[in-house]
């Protein structure tokens with residue numbers, strides 16, 4: 143370890159791929175330091191070079207530019223003090239769980255009896271006691287990933303790199319495994335000195351890491367380095383946690399104006415209540431996907447109308463929504479996706495809903511509706527009651543349009559429910575809105 147506790151240092155690291163005309167810069171100007179005791183998450187849209195960086199850091203690949211220092215010494219070749227856990231671990235199907243873990247020690251020349259003892263111990267730590275003689279096919283996805291963790295940890299790496307280690311698991315297994323890893327890490331039960339985790343999941347990063355490094359692409363580069371000041375164990379539903387999640391979203395969205403100017407005020411408050419543009423989520427998603435496929439993720443708004451076969455009003459509504467939610471920025475007649483927009487366009491259905499919910503919860507008019515519902519008897523309100531309240535702000539037709547949009551967006555985000563039969567709005571029971579600060 144270096145005197146100041148720095149484990150890893152990347153200085154001006156760059157990576158180019160291809161040759162001749164096809165040569166392109168995958169990442170450039172990467173300056174990153176990892177100290178002993180740190181858990182750092184790397185977030186960014188697909189293709190920004192996260193996996194490339196992990197390979198460079200572990201020495202699986204030599205960068206075409208810059209310098210990688212490990213404990214203040216230039217890294218040459220594979221770093222034996224580091225290991226990567228991948229999204230899905232390729233276990234040997236013909237070996238037992240124990241053998242699959244022990245095999246990592248064989249490569250290091252450790253004698254057989256010691257290999258077995260250490261493998262048993264590693265399996266114990268990840269909660270696989272009793273499964274030593276099972277074969278991979280007998281295990282669930284979550285258990286197989288635990289074997290992957292045990293195989294990575296049995297070599298006692300100083301630097302543990304995780305490449306989206308939970309993304310292939312179902313929700314419950316992923317959450318359980320995150321908790322178990324955090325317990326091992328914060329409890330000092332593993333000799334690992336630092337963890338670097340690539341993730342596509344903002345909440346996961348805020349839940350686990352001490353720092354979040356945000357990357358953008360074209361070319362891949364670091365755009366923010368945020369410290370997460372929350373103690374462990376973290377409460378996902380706490381106002382502090384949601385506050386940090388919002389901050390990370392804002393960074394990804396490239397928010398430039400103060401919130402009160404950007405978002406307007408709530409109905410009944412002094413100031414302008416910003417009207418929600420009336421758009422369907424499917425159309426918004428289609429626009430973001432379209433932009434995501436374009437070079438530079440940018441398009442001339444005027445041409446977009448033609449290319450998407452939309453009238454200018456519907457298009458401008460979509461563009462305004464994309465900007466309001468931080469999925470795109472508008473400048474000089476061009477629309478450009480933000481990192482958050484790219485993340486949304488490339489995310490799974492569930493992740494999209496989560497991103498969308500987090501973004502609309504910031505909007506004063508949505509906050510206003512949620513707080514009214516929270517205060518209401520049985521957390522439900524008749525449509526007419528809400529519409530009448532909105533008519534203090536908007537003409538009746540517009541108030542109705544706002545209601546439609548709020549209900550459509552809220553349903554998609556799974557924070558609101560609406561019963562058409564008795565024209566009543568409800569708070570979704572699993573919504574975390576009850577802990578949102580207003």
Ligand code: ATP
Nearest residue numbers: 159160168186187188189190191192193194195362
């Ligand atoms: P994802 O989240 O989709 O895994 P990523 O952020 O990990 O993406 P990388 O896989 O590091 O990104 O890729 C960065 C860029 O470099 C991409 O444009 C990718 O196509 C390109 N790239 C990666 N590896 C190679 C390679 N061996 N040869 C040529 N291009 C590559």
